[in-house]
Amino acid sequence: MGLTSNKVLALAVMFAAALFVATVWLWPRLARQSWRAVSGRVGLLLATQLALFTSLGIAANQAFGFYASWADLFGQETDQGVVINHTGNSGTGGPLQVLSTSLVQGVKGSRPQTAGQVQKVDIVGRKTHIATPAYVYLPPEYFQPQYRTRTFPAAVVLTGYPGTAQALVDKLHYPRTAQELAKDGRMQPMILVMLRPTVAPPRDTECVDVPGGPQSETFFAKDLPEAVLAHYRVGKRPGSWGIVGDSTGGYCALKLAMHNPSVYAAAAGLSPYYKAPIDPTTGDLFQGDRNLQNRADLWWLLKHEPAPDTSLLVTSSRIGEHNYKDTLKFIEGVQATNLTRISSIILDSGGHNFNTWRREIPPTLQWLSGRLSDR
Known part of the structure; x- marks a missing residue:
């Protein structure tokens, strides 16, 4: 049973409840002062508390999508990462392969023409050889005959770290929200490419081209758009692409647009931070390269680099978010460029x-839609 399975959660809750009942039932028998009785009381209390916290942890993981599997939880996920193609031709037929399809959950309709479609895909970068899974949302219009020659704008949607791409579909409801907004005329139909910024798990690369390591920024700036363009009817002009993410994904979205304004015409960071951290999950991202480290700092970019011709959106809250003051400072810094x-x-x-991001996603998608072209 997988970490995100409802059966695992149910078993954990039942086990915790059983231990609680056992503790209450056996407590009178363990009320003596012998070392065995004391050890029994301590053991029951510790086991009950451990089972309770395990249940809470599993429930929180299901709600927020921190880890996708047991291997992901224990840092043993190795099935996805950097793939080196030594032959120069993988024989897969293209950089993007569709693994399965499903209708958009929570909307009416039994066909893609009315309900849209979510495709689970594998993407392999031509330049970076990074391989990563993703989900692609195609709006109903994509399948309707009258739009068969039309191209659509596309938005890359990133999770936080560690995050799961599935959570963008099931928990944050990006496809359903995009379809409802388009149906109501509040945004144009748009293709969403949903994935983790962690393209070399379990390492958090912060969308950096790590010297001697994963070339994460190149993947998102070149390989990913190239793969999507080769497979779907996406607008080819620079104004056709946007990017949005939360937390780490929000930082990546802002940085990628600031570094690559000719690729991403608009970027939205939900609860972002503004400088790549260095911690045990990232390792040494820069290998002593001072310029690379500076360019991963959005504050430094605003002061020392030419202002990028792109549109940015940032979110925060006055109470509850730690980035509130930094976000106000970032807004002032961008305003001072008189271009971005x-x-x-x-x-x-x-x-x-x-819960906070679900409140921000509808206006964010509307904002993004208003800044992208379908040609």
Whole structure:
């Protein structure tokens, strides 16, 4: 049974409840002062508390999508990562392969023409040889005969770290929200490419081209758009692409647009930070390369690099988010460039969690749609 399985959660809750009942039932028998009785009381209390916290942890993981599997939880995920293609021709027929398809959950309709479609895909970068899974949302219009020659704008959607791409579909409801907004005429139909910024798990690469390591930024700036363009009817002009993410994904989205404005015409960071951290999950991202480290710092970019011709959106909340003051400072810094365009969503309260981001996603998608072209 997988980590995100409802059966695992149910078993954990039942086990915790059973231990609680056993503790209450056996407590009178363990009320003596012998070392065995004391050890029994301590053991039951520790086991009950451990089972309770395990249940809470599994429930929180299901709600927020921190880890996708047991291997992911224990840092043993090795099935995805950097793949080196020594032959120069993998024989897969292209950099993007569709593994399965499903209708958009929560909307009416039994066909893609009315309900849209979510495709689970594998993507392999031509330049970086990075391989990663993703989900692609195709709006109903993509399958309708009257739009068969039309191209659509595309938005890359990134999770936080560690995050799961599935959570973008099931927990944050990006496809359903995009379809509802388009149906109501509040945004144009748009293709969404949903994945983790962690393209070399379990390492958190912060969308950096790591010297001697994963070339994460190149993957998102070149390989990913190339793979999607080769497979779907996406607009080829620079104004056709946007990018959005939460937390680590939000930082990546802002940085990728600031570094590559000719690729990403607009970027939205939900609860982002503005400088790549260095910690045990990232390792040494820069290998002593000072210029690379500076360019991973959005504050440094605003002061020392030419202002990029792109549009940015940042979000925070006055109570609950730790990035509130930094976000206000970032807005001021972008405004001072007189070229890069900046917008914001500031909530009165909201924590660093899915519930907050679900409140921000609809206006964010509307904002993104208004800045992208379908040609």
